[in-house]
Amino acid sequence: MIFGYAGKFLEVDLSTEDIKETRFDDDVLKEYIGGRGLAAKILWNRLGSRWETVDPLEPENILLFLTGPLTGFFPGGRICVSGKSPQSNGVVGSTVAGEFGIELRCAGYDGIIVLGESEKPVYLFIKDSDVEVRDAGHVWGKDAKKTVAMLTKECRELLKSRFPRYGEWKEPAMLYIGPAGENKVRTAVVAAKWTHAAGYGGYGAVMGSKKLKAIAVKGTGPLPEVADMEKVKKLMQRVCEDVYEEELWRRWGTGAAGYEVGAKTSSEPIRNWQEEWHDDKSFGVDKFENRFWIKPYWGDFGCPTTCLKVAMVKDGKFKGAITDNPDYEMQAYLGPNLGIFTPEENVFLVSLIDDLGLCGIQTGNVMGFAAELFQRGILTREDLGGLELKWGDAEAFAALAKKIAFREGIGDLLAEGTYRAALKIGKEKNADLLSYAVQSKGVSIGAHGIRSGKDYPKIISYACSVQGGDHTSTAGLPLDWGGSELMEIFNDSGVYCNFNTFGVPRNVRFQFYKAVTGLKLTRKEWCYEKALRVLQMQRALLLLGGPDLKWNPKIHDDNPSRFYEPLPSGPYKGKTVNRARFQKKKKEYYEAVGWDENGVPSSEVLRRLGLDDVDRTLKKLR
Amino acid sequence: MTTKKEPIWIARDLAKCSGCRKCEIACSLFHENRIWPEASRIRVFMLIPGVDFPHFCAQCEDYPCVEACPVDALSVDSKTGAVLVDKEKCTGCAQCIDACPGRVPHMHPKEKIILICNLCDGDPQCVKVCQEGAWNVLKTVSRKNYAYKLYARTPDEITRDLAVKIYGEIGKDFI
Numbered sequence: 001m002i003f004g005y006a007g008k009f010l011e012v013d014l015s016t017e018d019i020k021e022t023r024f025d026d027d028v029l030k031e032y033i034g035g036r037g038l039a040a041k042i043l044w045n046r047l048g049s050r051w052e053t054v055d056p057l058e059p060e061n062i063l064l065f066l067t068g069p070l071t072g073f074f075p076g077g078r079i080c081v082s083g084k085s086p087q088s089n090g091v092v093g094s095t096v097a098g099e100f101g102i103e104l105r106c107a108g109y110d111g112i113i114v115l116g117e118s119e120k121p122v123y124l125f126i127k128d129s130d131v132e133v134r135d136a137g138h139v140w141g142k143d144a145k146k147t148v149a150m151l152t153k154e155c156r157e158l159l160k161s162r163f164p165r166y167g168e169w170k171e172p173a174m175l176y177i178g179p180a181g182e183n184k185v186r187t188a189v190v191a192a193k194w195t196h197a198a199g200y201g202g203y204g205a206v207m208g209s210k211k212l213k214a215i216a217v218k219g220t221g222p223l224p225e226v227a228d229m230e231k232v233k234k235l236m237q238r239v240c241e242d243v244y245e246e247e248l249w250r251r252w253g254t255g256a257a258g259y260e261v262g263a264k265t266s267s268e269p270i271r272n273w274q275e276e277w278h279d280d281k282s283f284g285v286d287k288f289e290n291r292f293w294i295k296p297y298w299g300d301f302g303c304p305t306t307c308l309k310v311a312m313v314k315d316g317k318f319k320g321a322i323t324d325n326p327d328y329e330m331q332a333y334l335g336p337n338l339g340i341f342t343p344e345e346n347v348f349l350v351s352l353i354d355d356l357g358l359c360g361i362q363t364g365n366v367m368g369f370a371a372e373l374f375q376r377g378i379l380t381r382e383d384l385g386g387l388e389l390k391w392g393d394a395e396a397f398a399a400l401a402k403k404i405a406f407r408e409g410i411g412d413l414l415a416e417g418t419y420r421a422a423l424k425i426g427k428e429k430n431a432d433l434l435s436y437a438v439q440s441k442g443v444s445i446g447a448h449g450i451r452s453g454k455d456y457p458k459i460i461s462y463a464c465s466v467q468g469g470d471h472t473s474t475a476g477l478p479l480d481w482g483g484s485e486l487m488e489i490f491n492d493s494g495v496y497c498n499f500n501t502f503g504v505p506r507n508v509r510f511q512f513y514k515a516v517t518g519l520k521l522t523r524k525e526w527c528y529e530k531a532l533r534v535l536q537m538q539r540a541l542l543l544l545g546g547p548d549l550k551w552n553p554k555i556h557d558d559n560p561s562r563f564y565e566p567l568p569s570g571p572y573k574g575k576t577v578n579r580a581r582f583q584k585k586k587k588e589y590y591e592a593v594g595w596d597e598n599g600v601p602s603s604e605v606l607r608r609l610g611l612d613d614v615d616r617t618l619k620k621l622r
Numbered sequence: 623m624t625t626k627k628e629p630i631w632i633a634r635d636l637a638k639c640s641g642c643r644k645c646e647i648a649c650s651l652f653h654e655n656r657i658w659p660e661a662s663r664i665r666v667f668m669l670i671p672g673v674d675f676p677h678f679c680a681q682c683e684d685y686p687c688v689e690a691c692p693v694d695a696l697s698v699d700s701k702t703g704a705v706l707v708d709k710e711k712c713t714g715c716a717q718c719i720d721a722c723p724g725r726v727p728h729m730h731p732k733e734k735i736i737l738i739c740n741l742c743d744g745d746p747q748c749v750k751v752c753q754e755g756a757w758n759v760l761k762t763v764s765r766k767n768y769a770y771k772l773y774a775r776t777p778d779e780i781t782r783d784l785a786v787k788i789y790g791e792i793g794k795d796f797i
């Protein structure tokens with residue numbers, strides 16, 4: 001057994017309530033590590049041969065909750081949620097912060113594999129090796145805050161009654177869905193606390209399709225044994241010390257960006273990306289900090305940054321709205337993207353999105369899309385069930401968010417996510433609406449634009465990513481550079497918070513890997529072999545796609561058409577993405593990762609990586 | 623070692639806790655050489671999200687736990703003021719838990735002995751990490767003649783109070 005692993009995975013079939021332990025060979029763990037890498041491998045092995053027919057929202061989909069060997073050791077604990085994505089029809093490694101991964105490993109498991117579909121709403125309760133499927137009828141339909149409160153209480157009472165002499169029981173860690181997940185909304189999240197979320201991928205809908213309301217886990221053991229504890233301690237300290245230098249990053253988190261990304265880099269979505277520049281000081285981080293943050297530092301297991309905050313509106317119309325941060329993505333997508341530039345309205349909307357179990361990025365994007373259609377007269381008041389969807393009207397957007405979460409009226413179409421909604425509404429209206437859909441491969445683009453050229457994503461970042469619009473997994477060259485998708489795959493496979501790599505030398509993560517597992521791994525080996533293998537599998541599954549949609553790289557390895565319109569305002573007015581330059585960069589990228597001119601992984605690269613079965617399956621795409 | 627005059631006490635400003643749980647990590651590494659949240663002598667509770675706080679011994683001036691132990695497994699360290707657990711004598715009967723006004727002691731998850739903070743023999747590891755990160759929830763001070771026992775409260779009681787402190791009156795709705 002390799003150091004740093006609990007050594008077994010929990011496999012639960014909700015159709016039969018069968019619960020068993022699954023192990024993976026050391027070789028598999030050495031190659032794929034955990035989290036996102038292992039997810040790609042498991043999904044390829046189990047579903048690869050019939051991928052195109054697997055409906056992500058049907059029982060045959062596999063839902064994965066995977067840690068990695070660095071979970072709990074590298075500062076900032078996370079868990080990686082994956083499966084066949086109802087957004088991209090490929091595989092997205094979607095991570096969320098919290099203690100879930102730590103508790104799970106302390107319970108003796110490196111991950112959970114969920115199969116099938118329950119007949120009635122259930123939740124999983126794990127206490128070390130005791131695993132139960134429990135009724136969740138009483139929490140089905142409940143919002144985020146109610147769900148957390150009710151299940152925390154219930155699980156603590158269970159623990160207390162079963163182990164009365166243990167002393168006080170801490171709360172188990174929990175992942176859950178809100179109403180949106182229950183209603184299989186493709187923009188629904190898997191949530192932790194209030195509300196950290198695995199949003200990209202839409203796995204809240206997969207949980208909902210399986211009628212799995214939540215998973216609560218309490219592990220009383222230690223984290224797995226490591227190869228060199230002294231070294232691990234030193235590295236933990238090393239990361240923390242580097243992070244402590246970043247005073248303002250710690251103080252503001254990404255929350256500074258709601259103003260900065262608009263004003264300075266001019267790359268913030270404004271009114272569905274019709275603009276990317278604003279200089280609205282009313283939306284400054286100082287306003288959030290002074291008026292709404294009731295907790296200045298909030299973090300998850302082992303985190304030195306504690307970039308999260310708790311925000312609350314204390315009086316006025318939106319009194320009582322509570323959310324974490326809001327972080328930059330939530331500020332942008334539920335702020336300027338909807339024409340909203342006042343922090344309290346933003347906090348109100350983020351709080352509501354949290355409660356409904358929606359993803360602020362995906363839902364903010366699709367609501368912006370709908371508002372632009374309203375602006376252009378394509379969607380009318382009647383279409384919107386009486387809503388005047390005017391830019392800046394927070395209450396109208398709140399009403400729309402509820403329609404989406406409960407799939408009411410127009411909400412039923414928007415609940416399909418921006419790309420699918422554009423196709424469906426376009427068909428009804430007999431118009432091509434894709435030009436207003438700012439997404440890549442079914443995944444709405446994170447709130448970092450590429451037109452000004454001043455932000456970190458580059459012109460191929462989203463178009464060539466195997467996770468579409470995911471701003472935490474952007475494609476770039478050189479392959480072993482900080483901004484390469486292959487390095488992101490390491491964070492998501494070791495499974496820890498990538499925010500704690502800021503200001504920390506790139507190689508520290510590989511030193512960490514060695515100290516924990518005892519295995520040497522160089523950046524080169526990672527980027528040119530192991531991660532590349534994961535990338536090819538994700539690419540293969542993305543291109544296989546189906547059943548409702550398929551991606552053609554010639555058409556879909558591209559930026560949303562909006563990114564070819566010149567920026568209409570701000571210091572970078574007139575700047576846009578040059579198509580010829582984009583094609584050139586894309587070609588360079590294809591060559592670097594070994595994709596043929598049609599964007600399909602070449603036989604040569606697949607065979608070199610030992611992926612002969614992937615090669616055989618991809619023949620039909622060549 | 624701390625520069626504070628012994629015996630010492632760990633002053634605590636619970637509402638400032640970030641929930642980073644570095645104190646749990648430091649305590650379990652020091653005492654168990656593992657990262658082991660449930661074996662930590664200081665445990666961070668988060669019964670309501672955002673209301674995170676460390677729960678650990680307050681070294682009550684009359685040490686009710688020590689009094690309650692039927693086998694004399696608990697004693698007070700005359701140097702630091704900490705409660706010491708005699709592993710040989712402790713039977714894991716849990717009477718100290720019931721005697722403690724804060725229900726602070728808890729069972730070691732693997733061995734049948736009670737866990738209570740021993741102030742790391744005068745050099746509290748939890749305080750170090752909390753200070754390094756500048757959260758300053760924990761701070762070592764010299765022990766004086768104060769009503770420390772007021773800090774021995776159950777997690778539920780602390781949660782109720784902090785929820786109102788942090789969220790205002792609506793904090794009550796989340797309990």
Ligand code: SF4
Pocket residue numbers: 638639640641642643644645646666675676748751752757758759760
């Ligand atoms: S180290 Fe300090 S801030 Fe972090 S959890 Fe412990 S008491 Fe809270």
Ligand code: SF4
Pocket residue numbers: 678679680681682685686687688705721722723724725726727738774
């Ligand atoms: S807080 Fe509890 S464990 Fe600590 S001295 Fe008081 S009674 Fe004993």
Ligand code: SF4
Pocket residue numbers: 648649652662663664678738739740741742745746747748749
């Ligand atoms: S002083 Fe030492 S034993 Fe007590 S809680 Fe802190 S780290 Fe643990």
